[in-house]
Amino acid sequence: MTTLSEDVERRGAMIPRPHRVRARRQVSHDTWTLELDPVDGRPVAIGPGQFTMLYAFGIGEVPISNGGGGPGEENRLVQTVRVVGAVTRALCATEPGGVVGVRGPFGNTWPVARARGGDVVFVAGGLGLPPLRPAIHQVLRDRDGYGRVLLLYGARTPADLLFLDEIETWRQAHGVDVGLVVDAGGPGWSGEVGLVTRLIPGIELDAGTATAFVAGPEIMMRFVAEDLHTRGLDLDSVHVTLERTMRCGVALCGRCQVGPTLVCRDGAVYRYSDVGPLLSVKEL
Amino acid sequence: MATDTSSVLLPDALEVIVQELRGRGWRVVAPVRRNDAVVHDEITSVTELPIGWHDVQTPGSYRLEHRGDGAFFGYAVGPDSWKRELFPPRAALLSARRDGRASTDGPGDTAGTGTDDGAGFVVTPAVPDRRRSAFLGVRSCEVAAMEIQDRVLLHGHHVDEDYRARRAQAFVIAVNCTAPASTCFCASTGTGPAVRAGADLVLTEILDDDHRFLAEVGTTEGAELLDLVPRRPAEPADVAAAARAVQAARHRMGVTLDTEGLHDLLLGNLEHPRLDDVADRCLCCTNCTLACPTCFCTTIEDATDLSGDVAERTRVWDSCFTLRYSEMHGGRTRTSARARYRQWLTHKLATWVDQFGSLGCVGCGRCITWCPVGIDLRAEVAAIRADQEAGAGREGASR
Numbered sequence: 001m002t003t004l005s006e007d008v009e010r011r012g013a014m015i016p017r018p019h020r021v022r023a024r025r026q027v028s029h030d031t032w033t034l035e036l037d038p039v040d041g042r043p044v045a046i047g048p049g050q051f052t053m054l055y056a057f058g059i060g061e062v063p064i065s066n067g068g069g070g071p072g073e074e075n076r077l078v079q080t081v082r083v084v085g086a087v088t089r090a091l092c093a094t095e096p097g098g099v100v101g102v103r104g105p106f107g108n109t110w111p112v113a114r115a116r117g118g119d120v121v122f123v124a125g126g127l128g129l130p131p132l133r134p135a136i137h138q139v140l141r142d143r144d145g146y147g148r149v150l151l152l153y154g155a156r157t158p159a160d161l162l163f164l165d166e167i168e169t170w171r172q173a174h175g176v177d178v179g180l181v182v183d184a185g186g187p188g189w190s191g192e193v194g195l196v197t198r199l200i201p202g203i204e205l206d207a208g209t210a211t212a213f214v215a216g217p218e219i220m221m222r223f224v225a226e227d228l229h230t231r232g233l234d235l236d237s238v239h240v241t242l243e244r245t246m247r248c249g250v251a252l253c254g255r256c257q258v259g260p261t262l263v264c265r266d267g268a269v270y271r272y273s274d275v276g277p278l279l280s281v282k283e284l
Numbered sequence: 285m286a287t288d289t290s291s292v293l294l295p296d297a298l299e300v301i302v303q304e305l306r307g308r309g310w311r312v313v314a315p316v317r318r319n320d321a322v323v324h325d326e327i328t329s330v331t332e333l334p335i336g337w338h339d340v341q342t343p344g345s346y347r348l349e350h351r352g353d354g355a356f357f358g359y360a361v362g363p364d365s366w367k368r369e370l371f372p373p374r375a376a377l378l379s380a381r382r383d384g385r386a387s388t389d390g391p392g393d394t395a396g397t398g399t400d401d402g403a404g405f406v407v408t409p410a411v412p413d414r415r416r417s418a419f420l421g422v423r424s425c426e427v428a429a430m431e432i433q434d435r436v437l438l439h440g441h442h443v444d445e446d447y448r449a450r451r452a453q454a455f456v457i458a459v460n461c462t463a464p465a466s467t468c469f470c471a472s473t474g475t476g477p478a479v480r481a482g483a484d485l486v487l488t489e490i491l492d493d494d495h496r497f498l499a500e501v502g503t504t505e506g507a508e509l510l511d512l513v514p515r516r517p518a519e520p521a522d523v524a525a526a527a528r529a530v531q532a533a534r535h536r537m538g539v540t541l542d543t544e545g546l547h548d549l550l551l552g553n554l555e556h557p558r559l560d561d562v563a564d565r566c567l568c569c570t571n572c573t574l575a576c577p578t579c580f581c582t583t584i585e586d587a588t589d590l591s592g593d594v595a596e597r598t599r600v601w602d603s604c605f606t607l608r609y610s611e612m613h614g615g616r617t618r619t620s621a622r623a624r625y626r627q628w629l630t631h632k633l634a635t636w637v638d639q640f641g642s643l644g645c646v647g648c649g650r651c652i653t654w655c656p657v658g659i660d661l662r663a664e665v666a667a668i669r670a671d672q673e674a675g676a677g678r679e680g681a682s683r
Contacts, residue, residue, distance in 0.1 A: 014377055015378060015407055016378075016380075017407075018405055018406075039404060057405055057588075057595055058586060058588035059586055060584070082613075088613075099404045101405075101407065217614065244612065245612050247582060247583050247584045248584075250441070251440050252436070252437060252442060252582070253581060253582045253583070253602075254580055254581035254582070254602075254604075255583070257635070257639070259551075259630075260551075260634075260638030260639060261638070261639070262639060265440070281554055281555075282623075283617060283623035283626075284554070284617075284627075
């Protein structure tokens with residue numbers, strides 16, 4: 001049996017493969033998680049940090065990060081999609097049994113294994129949690145291989161916080177130090193209010209061995225990286241994931257350029273030391 | 285490139301080349317005069333070339349004039365580039381049909397499966413164009429542009445299948461340029477006026493007492509074609525006359541873009557005030573990117589038929605000068621004209637090197653001529669460089 005990546009090479013990476021929606025869960029007021037099975041029976045071997053191009057029949061295609069990697073999620077794609085336009089609306093409206101197209105996997109992976117032996121801090125802003133989820137699960141499967149594991153997670157409102165049940169499991173069963181924060185609280189929220197950077201001064205970690213994985217809006221990632229650096233992390237040890245519009249996912253369409261780099265080909269995961277200077281140039 | 289295989293053709297021999305190619309089923313595409321511009325189209329005879337015409341090009345201006353001789357290639361490049369043939373403005377990527385069983389209406393590979401519950405679809409990749417095309421009159425800058433597009437579309441990890449098919453079938457008859465326009469600067473970018481490689485045949489038009497062409501062979505296919513054409517071996521005088529014509533073109537152009545340290549110059553001046561100045565002039569009309577022979581950015585268009593059961597995807601030229609180009613769900617990353625011009629200029633002359641290992645510019649000057657307000661990237665770069673050097677001078681003086 002050929003592997004999927006060989007198949008992608010042979011047939012051209014521009015051809016979507018039909019996938020059937022096996023399950024669909026609404027995970028916030030505007031966000032759904034889709035579980036996808038390949039119609040041809042050959043699963044996509046996707047790594048933490050990689051992405052696919054999801055195709056809604058006749059409407060269009062969007063890059064969506066791998067949001068799977070949890071227990072029992074082997075051999076299927078798990079992708080969390082927020083409704084922001086016509087394509088994502090159609091994807092999120094696909095009922096179980098319906099079919100969407102998948103291209104990929106594309107892009108590089110979070111260097112999770114290289115963080116082994118030290119502390120790990122995951123920092124997520126908003127919809128940044130799903131792209132970190134496969135990396136978190138990779139660490140938790142090998143929990144003894146790492147020191148402290150921290151998750152700092154900020155969202156706009158309590159209603160925008162995703163996967164709270166699962167986060168509770170990570171805290172209780174795996175000893176993950178979890179910090180949650182929202183920009184705007186409200187009735188029933190007794191936790192922290194502010195930006196996710198607010199949590200950084202209070203964390204305990206061994207900066208010399210620690211690796212950070214950060215996903216969220218660019219401005220958030222810049223401030224998080226700077227604050228982690230203030231806490232003693234080397235910027236080589238801070239990894240971020242960039243987001244740009246993509247039409248192809250395979251370095252042919254030019255759309256995802258950020259200065260010298262193509263996000264689909266050279267990323268989407270970067271060391272902050274490599275892309276930090278680019279992110280500080282306005283409108284690059 | 286002059287070697288023992290050089291030979292001399294008379295003008296009638298070019299007609300033989302066209303007829304031989306056509307007789308073997310090739311489309312022959314060449315410069316022709318349409319609507320007072322030299323563009324590319326299929327020809328049936330060399331008489332359709334813009335014989336005796338000359339183009340006068342300046343920033344934002346293009347005009348054809350009579351030369352007063354019978355030159356076949358007495359003009360520089362027009363608004364069309366060979367990109368239009370190899371990487372067309374629109375190319376079908378695939379079609380998809382709801383509920384279909386494996387499609388039988390095309391030889392393409394088929395992904396997907398028929399389903400019984402009415403929820404599936406079948407994807408059929410588009411079949412690339414299989415017509416063989418011969419390009420007559422390709423300039424050195426344009427051969428270089430093809431090699432740059434090869435790096436992007438063929439030599440990366442993934443390949444553009446439509447481009448690969450078209451490129452593999454292309455037969456290139458190049459012409460050493462003896463008629464550069466004022467907007468041309470291939471001598472600056474090292475991409476002309478003489479063709480070094482990448483062509484099946486290379487012609488140099490010689491317009492002294494007798495009108496003739498020095499023909500040099502680039503590939504075996506080129507040699508095989510030349511064998512069918514009436515010709516005589518080249519004399520040293522022919523080779524010298526051709527070299528003089530190309531050298532004259534090189535001298536006429538001079539060096540108008542200083543490429544020394546260009547990458548660092550531009551990336552070190554991302555906030556240079558000259559970019560505000562050019563943003564006041566730039567209309568963001570996209571002409572430069574559409575006329576450019578190397579620009580490769582594309583978008584994808586999705587559409588369905590009226591039943592909604594058949595969907596098509598089409599690859600379409602895009603431009604970094606549009607607002608939509610940088611649109612994401614969270615907004616647009618390049619809203620100002622300044623940011624869009626900067627993206628284009630720095631990509632062409634700096635970050636292209638980081639991304640693909642070569643400049644993204646071949647010095648053809650199309651972006652200068654076809655800019656409606658006559659923005660000349662050479663002048664923009666020179667202004668930034670002059671400022672930088674003046675600044676360095678001041679620093680030096682103050683020490």
